[in-house]
Amino acid sequence: MTDTAIRVEGLEKRFGDVVALDGIDFEVPTGTVLGLLGPNGAGKTTAVRALTTIIRPDAGTAEVLGYDVVRRPDAVRARIGLAGQFAAVDENLTGRENLELIGRLTHLPRRLVDSRSSELLERFELTDAADRPVRTYSGGMRRRLDVSAALVHRPPVLFLDEPTTGLDPHSRRELWEVIGELVGEGTTLLLTTQYLEEADRLADDIVVIDKGTVIAAGTAPELKAQLGATIIEVGLADPAEALRARGSLVAAGFKADQQDREVRVEVDDGARELVNALRALEDSDITPATLVVREPSLDDVFLTLTGHRAEATDTDDEATRGAA
Amino acid sequence: MTTTTLTPTVLAPELEVQGLRRVIGAVRDTLAVARRNLIGYRRVPQLLVFSTIQPVVFVLMFRYVFGGAIQVPGMPYVDFLMPGIFAQTVVFGSMGTAIGLATDLKLGLIERFRSLPMARSAVLAGRTLADLVRNVFVVALMAAVGFAVGFRVHTNALAFIAAMLLILLFGYAFSWIFATVGLVVGDAETAQAASFPVMAPLVFASTAFVPLESMPGWLQAFAEHQPVSVTVDAVRALVLGGPTASHVLQALAWCIGILAVAAPLAVNRYRRAA
Numbered sequence: 084m085t086d087t088a089i090r091v092e093g094l095e096k097r098f099g100d101v102v103a104l105d106g107i108d109f110e111v112p113t114g115t116v117l118g119l120l121g122p123n124g125a126g127k128t129t130a131v132r133a134l135t136t137i138i139r140p141d142a143g144t145a146e147v148l149g150y151d152v153v154r155r156p157d158a159v160r161a162r163i164g165l166a167g168q169f170a171a172v173d174e175n176l177t178g179r180e181n182l183e184l185i186g187r188l189t190h191l192p193r194r195l196v197d198s199r200s201s202e203l204l205e206r207f208e209l210t211d212a213a214d215r216p217v218r219t220y221s222g223g224m225r226r227r228l229d230v231s232a233a234l235v236h237r238p239p240v241l242f243l244d245e246p247t248t249g250l251d252p253h254s255r256r257e258l259w260e261v262i263g264e265l266v267g268e269g270t271t272l273l274l275t276t277q278y279l280e281e282a283d284r285l286a287d288d289i290v291v292i293d294k295g296t297v298i299a300a301g302t303a304p305e306l307k308a309q310l311g312a313t314i315i316e317v318g319l320a321d322p323a324e325a326l327r328a329r330g331s332l333v334a335a336g337f338k339a340d341q342q343d344r345e346v347r348v349e350v351d352d353g354a355r356e357l358v359n360a361l362r363a364l365e366d367s368d369i370t371p372a373t374l375v376v377r378e379p380s381l382d383d384v385f386l387t388l389t390g391h392r393a394e395a396t397d398t399d400d401e402a403t404r405g406a407a
Numbered sequence: 408m409t410t411t412t413l414t415p416t417v418l419a420p421e422l423e424v425q426g427l428r429r430v431i432g433a434v435r436d437t438l439a440v441a442r443r444n445l446i447g448y449r450r451v452p453q454l455l456v457f458s459t460i461q462p463v464v465f466v467l468m469f470r471y472v473f474g475g476a477i478q479v480p481g482m483p484y485v486d487f488l489m490p491g492i493f494a495q496t497v498v499f500g501s502m503g504t505a506i507g508l509a510t511d512l513k514l515g516l517i518e519r520f521r522s523l524p525m526a527r528s529a530v531l532a533g534r535t536l537a538d539l540v541r542n543v544f545v546v547a548l549m550a551a552v553g554f555a556v557g558f559r560v561h562t563n564a565l566a567f568i569a570a571m572l573l574i575l576l577f578g579y580a581f582s583w584i585f586a587t588v589g590l591v592v593g594d595a596e597t598a599q600a601a602s603f604p605v606m607a608p609l610v611f612a613s614t615a616f617v618p619l620e621s622m623p624g625w626l627q628a629f630a631e632h633q634p635v636s637v638t639v640d641a642v643r644a645l646v647l648g649g650p651t652a653s654h655v656l657q658a659l660a661w662c663i664g665i666l667a668v669a670a671p672l673a674v675n676r677y678r679r680a681a
Binding site for chain 1: 432435436439440443446447450451514515516518519520521522523524525529
């Protein structure tokens with residue numbers, strides 16, 4: 084077995100005039116979890132679609148367990164599982180029938196199809212609903228079925244494209260638990276997400292992409308270390324006041340961003356700088372409505388790297404899908 | 408590619424086995440997909456019911472309302488009508504292929520299928536096979552309705568069966584045209600809307616419901632040679648008698664011609680879809 088489960092080098096993909104991937108590189112060691120992070124339209128889904136042989140890259144190479152996705156697509160397909168952002172299950176089939184269909188199409192022996200399906204339904208707590216058409220399932224149940232469909236043939240490499248987008252917090256945590264178990268059993272996972280908390284919790288390594296290029300890579304602590312040690316968040320009465328507050332903080336030598344009614348300050352020495360920051364505000368006659376002092380999160384990394392928050396939707400992955 | 412040319416002795420036998428396994432695998436995949444689509448028809452009977460009610464209404468309308476006003480020399484109008492109804496049924500029914508594939512595309516199922524180690528051809532082959540099976544039921548039902556309102560075969564049972572097989576082949580060929588439509592539009596409602604303008608002139612500007620001679624000259628040129636008329640004429644020859652061979656051969660030529668063009672188009676579209 085290779086030590087590298089996924090290798091991507093100089094991968095490029097264009098849809099008409101839209102450059103979805105502008106030469107990205109990354110590697111995922113076998114048995115680890117890579118979080119591919121980026122806003123909508125960053126190219127996450129395009130990277131997953133190229134790696135899962137759904138689309139052909141224009142340039143560069145991508146390998147899964149040593150097999151080139153363009154030259155040996157069947158070898159790749161036999162070793163991967165994919166669950167996309169839209170629960171791709173047949174609404175008219177029951178949960179069990181959906182899993183059995185995937186089992187047959189991955190050419191598992193008949194008895195294995197049956198036992199694996201039952202096993203997965205149980206594991207994803209779908210046994211009670213197993214023989215009901217998927218039409219009657221809730222969003223969380225569909226997503227769990229979708230992920231279990233990716234696991235029927237026990238692929239060593241799993242791709243989950245925004246697996247928890249649109250799920251309520253409870254369903255999200257449930258899915259995280261199962262994903263954690265899978266990884267514990269040695270599955271290599273590439274996970275795309277817009278939720279930094281998700282990457283923080285599940286991923287060993289994180290690759291941040293924006294506009295089709297890798298803008299940062301490393302472990303979550305490494306990425307956070309690129310920022311100051313402490314984040315001070317000052318909430319103000321209104322955006323105008325916040326803008327004024329940012330002005331006086333910048334004038335006092337702070338690194339500060341303003342967004343809506345909030346000003347975010349990155350500092351190296353929280354305790355001492357907090358006093359100075361408050362003094363700067365007081366000098367300008369500004370009284371904070373709220374005040375938070377905390378460790379930097381991946382959200383802060385993202386904001387610093389891309390200049391916008393993770394949830395920002397300037398372009399949309401839908402657009403690149405349509406262009407395909 | 409390079410590996411194959413560099414080490415042909417090692418890879419050749421393996422590819423040989425794979426070639427045979429591939430064919431068996433493709434058949435199995437096709438059957439699995441077809442089965443899945445048929446379950447869909449069973450679970451959502453509305454699809455089947457609506458696509459059956461329409462031709463039944465046409466039979467009743469033309470048999471009892473318009474039929475009296477349409478003069479067909481030498482036979483009761485219902486005998487002239489039913490071959491047209493069979494053709495109309497399978498042509499309109501092939502919209503189901505477009506709707507089914509458009510829905511799969513929209514739901515992301517096609518993407519999932521493309522990531523599986525299954526035969527590339529199985530999604531389309533399975534879909535059209537399921538629609539062929541559906542047509543067997545619908546055509547049988549229409550025949551029963553026809554017999555109930557007085558339709559009679561003038562030739563023999565064998566010729567009638569041959570006529571029904573020809574209709575099914577014609578419907579199968581049309582499924583491939585609408586497979587492409589479904590994959591291009593990628594949305595069930597649009598698939599329905601896009602299909603109708605293609606189908607209506609083919610079905611109505613044909614000899615399905617009225618004799619060719621009743622149309623203006625400029626329309627006759629189109630109506631006489633287009634596939635629906637040719638197939639209807641062949642079915643009429645088979646069930647009502649008269650010179651048969653040339654009609655049937657022309658109809659078969661249309662079916663094969665449509666398949667030869669539409670199937671590669673659909674496959675090509677499938678490769679690029681999603």
